[in-house]
Amino acid sequence: NAGVMQNPRHLVRRRGQEARLRCSPMKGHSHVYWYRQLPEEGLKFMVYLQKENIIDESGMPKERFSAEFPKEGPSILRIQQVVRGDSAAYFCASSGRGPSTDTQYFGPGTRLTVL
Amino acid sequence: DQQVKQNSPSLSVQEGRISILNCDYTNSMFDYFLWYKKYPAEGPTFLISISSIKDKNEDGRFTVFLNKSAKHLSLHIVPSQPGDSAVYFCAASGDGGTSYGKLTFGQGTILTVHP
Numbered sequence A: 001n002a003g004v005m006q007n008p009r010h011l012v013r014r015r016g017q018e019a020r021l022r023c024s025p026m027k028g029h030s031h032v033y034w035y036r037q038l039p040e041e042g043l044k045f046m047v048y049l050q051k052e053n054i055i056d057e058s059g060m061p062k063e064r065f066s067a068e069f070p071k072e073g074p075s076i077l078r079i080q081q082v083v084r085g086d087s088a089a090y091f092c093a094s095s096g097r098g099p100s101t102d103t104q105y106f107g108p109g110t111r112l113t114v115l
Numbered sequence B: 001d002q003q004v005k006q007n008s009p010s011l012s013v014q015e016g017r018i019s020i021l022n023c024d025y026t027n028s029m030f031d032y033f034l035w036y037k038k039y040p041a042e043g044p045t046f047l048i049s050i051s052s053i054k055d056k057n058e059d060g061r062f063t064v065f066l067n068k069s070a071k072h073l074s075l076h077i078v079p080s081q082p083g084d085s086a087v088y089f090c091a092a093s094g095d096g097g098t099s100y101g102k103l104t105f106g107q108g109t110i111l112t113v114h115p
Helices: none
Strands: A005-007 A010-013 A019-024 A031-037 A043-050 A053-056 A065-068 A075-079 A088-095 A110-114 B010-014 B019-025 B030-038 B045-051 B056-059 B062-067 B072-077 B086-094 B109-114
Touching: A005 A088, A010 A019, A019 A088, A019 A110, A031 A075, A043 A065, A043 A075, A075 A088, B010 B019, B019 B030, B019 B086, B019 B109, B030 B062, B045 B056, B045 B062, B045 B072, B072 B086
Parallel strands: A010 A110, B010 B109
Antiparallel strands: A005 A019, A019 A075, A031 A043, A031 A088, A043 A053, A065 A075, A088 A110, B019 B072, B030 B045, B030 B086, B056 B062, B062 B072, B086 B109
């Protein structure tokens, strides 16, 4: 009965490199959400995806960030040309029925450090 | 624009006593509210939720109260245990508009339960 899985758990990148964060939702869940937690802050919504569709990306920075949830395989959050300000914990959550009154269950997070 | 606020950064309680964590919101489109508990270096763990059609929901030692007219909710933990020491986040989502799908989090309250 695996929960939400994220990998890697820790990722170190130098400025200008690319970061790829992966998220496998709970079994049976088809809704995936990405959140970012900057140091000393709460979690901030980034993007909501269903299989092969981006539903809401209003929290995504306009440049360098992209997300996908293909028909097969995990959801990917991609950050191109990382900068030090991208250092944060990135959490993925999944739900089964969709938003509103459906509970989102979170993975353990990926801690990105940009040197 | 902080739509969900937890005004107490920290709370210290004696073991066995009641812990009361508070949360205020401003967006009237929110209709589902959740509490998550988070340990360092882990993802948020779902605790309890409440729909806006209710004013109370109870699950074991945890009870959430919702006062819609005041746009206020609270989490009661009785009796508090040292293992409850963690950061508690209040979150809200809505059925429409810009609140659809995504969770909006408060800043968190650090609960410390002393033996």
